[in-house]
Amino acid sequence: MKAILFDLDNTLYPVECDLFSLIDVRINRYMEEVVEIDPTDVDELRRRYWQDYGATLQG
Secondary structure, eight states: OOOOOOOSSSSSSOGGGOHHHHHHHHHHHHHHHTSOOOHHHHHHHHHHHHHHHSSGGGO
16 A cells, blocks of 8 residues: 545535534444443543544544
8 A cells, every 4th residue: 555545624525425523433332342432431541532532533
């Protein structure tokens, strides 16, 4: 693999495809299944990590 492209500002995919919501769902699932965080806490924790650390998985 020579390159990986990230669509950070909806330039590759239209806003209507709701890409960032799908990413949130995947990150939540990872936090629940791999990190074993209670599902009732995951969404709020993901948002806090993003705000505090600039990336969810850095938290």
